[in-house]
Amino acid sequence: MVAKEIKIIIVDDNLVFRNVARNFLQSEFNYRIIGEASGGKEFFTLPNIHQANIILMDLQMPEVDGYYITKEMLKDYNYMKVIAITMHTEKAYLQELIRVGFKGCVFKPDFYKNIQDAIISVNSNKYYFPQQINL
């Protein structure tokens, strides 16, 4: 069976990471990256947010952080499935993430290992959070 194509938007201020993430997800799993943003401003100017199935959202960004962007975005697109991506394992709290509306979370160092499971789980309306996340 041909799996339905999953459309993804990546929001991260680090260009190097965006590049590798895009290449990796496209070439290995055939996901379609339909948009990229380096911060809040850029994100809300994207024309095709509503087309995305999943948004990968970096939590720490210079201007406005991922929490804020997610909260604002969910006001318009409450169905959107957002997966938090972060370097700071110690700064991510499960309760806070869920309250804001994230459906999953992947730590950057474990991106290679966990991102596919996360995307699949979240896309099929399941939560995906790492074992070691703070509560």
Add this chain to the structure above:
Amino acid sequence: MWMNVFVGVFLGFLLCKSWQPLIKKITESFFQNFKIESSESKDSCIIINGGEQLLESIFENAPVPMLLINKQTELIMMNKAALEIGIDTEKEFSGKGPGYSLGCISASINEKGCGDSAECSRCRLRLTIQDTFKTKTSKNKVPVIFVACKNSTDISYNFLISTSYIEIQNAPMVLMVMEDVTSIIKAEKALIESEFRYKQITRAITDYIYTILVDDNGAISTHHTPACFKITGYQAEEFESNPGLWLDIVYEKDRSDFVLFLKNAKTSSEKNLMEHRIIRKDGRVCWISNVLVLKGFRKDKTIQYDGIIHDITERKLAEEALENQNKLFNTMLDNLPIGIFMMSVQEGKPIQANRHAKELMGRGIVDGAGLSNLNEVYDAYVAGTDQLYPVEKMPIVRGLEGYESHVDNMEIEHPDGKRILLEVFGCPVFDKDNNIVASLVGFCDITQRKNDEFALRESERKLSIIFEYSHIGISLSDENGNIQYMNPAFCQLLGYQPDQAIGQNFRIFTDPDDVESEIKIIHKLRNRETDSVSFEKKYIRHSGLEIWVQMQVSCFRDIHGNITNFIAIIEDISERKKSIDLLKASEEKFRNIFNTSNDAILITDTKGNILEVNNITIEHSGYPLDVLKKLNIVEMVDINDREPIKHQLENIKDQKGFIQTSYVNGRGEKLYIEVVGHTINYDGREAILMISRDISERKIMQQKILNAIIEAEEKERTFFSQELHDGIGPILSTIKLYLQWIQNPDTKSDKSILLDEALNTIEEAIISVKEISNKLSPNVLKKFGLGTAINSFVKKLENLGNVKFSIDVQLSERLRPEIEIMLYRVLVEAINNSLKYAEASLIKIDIKTDSGSLLVSYFDNGKGFKIDELENNFGNGLFNMQNRVTTCEGSFVVKSNRGEGTEIKIVIPEHKFLKTVSLS
């Protein structure tokens, strides 16, 4: 009569020697005047008529003074007798010496006299002579008193003068014959006096004599002499008319005895005497002694008695009074509080002992007691011994010998063995003839008194020792402050000899300045506000030097409360005063330090209870003194510090305490304090002196600095963490992703491309690390110094294009590294602020040295700000900059205002910024 005859004869003879007729005449007149009674006179007359010579001799020798006076009252002749009584012819007729002898007469005759013939002899004589000349008759016996002078002695004579008128050769003459009646008058006078005396005596005698005639039925008649009235009040006639009266007046109770007495008198011819009472007519009762003598039995069987009544009422009353007095005396004697004991001389034994004497001696009059054994009988001992009291020394015996004496060492032992110490006074008793009849002693028990006396003497001795040997001066003065006594210490303290000061007023010691206050004190005593006052005062010694004494003045009062004496007690306190003065000065000094200190000073006990605080403590603590003194410092301080402070207080002896703590004061402010404590001795007990310094400001400043440092560090850490995290972290994560990707054998991508990508990413990571490292500590700064580093930093920003920089650094040499780093960071921060908050378009930086100091000026043309309206973030940044500068002893001044840009001036002193080794 004789005299008259002779006078007549003599006169006849005298005058007729040549004038016979005259003689005859005289003789006739003589015989007319003087009657011749006896026959002898007739014979004499015959003789007179017979011989002239005889007559002349008779005249001359007649014992009666005879004078012949003519009409001019001149004395013509006088005889020898007249001459004898002092009549001097020569004297008289020369008219000299009036008042004597005949001069008296002649003067009386010539003179007018007093005019009263009844009293005045002169007048009488003059009148008589004049009368005789006038009537030419004889006058008989005119009494005349005159004073004659005989042998220079005045003698008063009484004469009866007879005058006869005669004419001799027709010349009228008066013959004066003076009869001396002086002795007769004297005798008469004596008789009259004697008669008068007897009359008086008989009048004075009250006794009366009576006679009664009684028969068997009673008195028949009585005769009482008039004196009976005085005694009985009845007249003699009343007794006569009522013969029974004499018995009726006898007092009723005595009447039977009186009748008996009458009967007895009948049988006895001797004198019978009865004393009995009668009732007078006026009803009074009086005592009489009645002596009755039987006169005899008459033929008609009546009996006659003679009696003498004598009033003895007064005697009886006296006797009664005596008896009463005796009774009184005996009662008194018995009730006297002293023992009275009497011994008779005649009987040689005790005769009287009063009740008290019996009690004191334990016995009364003992039979057989005599002079020799008095001490044995009465057990009299010498006090305190068993030796019998010598009889000859006993006052009772001495009294018998006529001496008064007194002993106080006689002990009498009672029959029960109890001994009593007696004080005995003895004296002889005399009768009216001064013979000793008895000896009398009075004595009393002095056992108690002796004991008291002993105790008193003992206490007096002690007191006098205290008084004499005390180092405290004691003086006694009268109510006016005049000194009566002072002890040696007093004399010594004031430098006076006792005789110099006694009698002087106390004020001589007083400093004139103190007199007023002394008067006030005395006034207080006089007003009875107090009985004793104590004060310190200055006295002037005899030498004039001052002495400080502690003085206590007390006063004695009489029962009315008036002061009779003052007692002053003084003690030398000069030394003490001196040291107290020093102490006071020193204390004042310390108190000043204590109170003016800028640090709060407080004294607590070892438990931390506050005992004393200074003004600053009160100010800082915000509590009033009385509240403070109830507080405990341990309970005041921050709760966390309490245990350590308690511990430190307990062990403060071993160490000098140094505590930093905080407390909330009375105004609710939290104060930080630093407390230093020492143990001290306060009021004789161990206490802790604490000096508490308010370090609140320092503490706040420290806190601020600390906060700033922490913030700055935090900021840098955050910055670095962010740099690392956001710069290196993602890159490393990416590299990891690439490597995991390559590692996967099933990967769909070309592995060589992936490797290239990974290598590029590693290159990226290296560049990032360099950048971060440079940010942490600019390499340029270390290598090339402040100017280059600033320029290099600025260049990067200039490339962004929004802002222009004007950098002017004029430094001849490198600065100290820490100063370079400090200034670089401050300037970078300032530039960041200018760009971030002020949105400046121009930034100017000048760095130069000027007169040894380093001047850094910074300017931006941005929005500017009001310093007091700074927001926290920026404020902290600014504070941080300032702090960095001031820690290097530099000054940091910011000038800014809204719309006027911002200017910062930093000055660093020379010694701080120059390297120790000059590069040159």
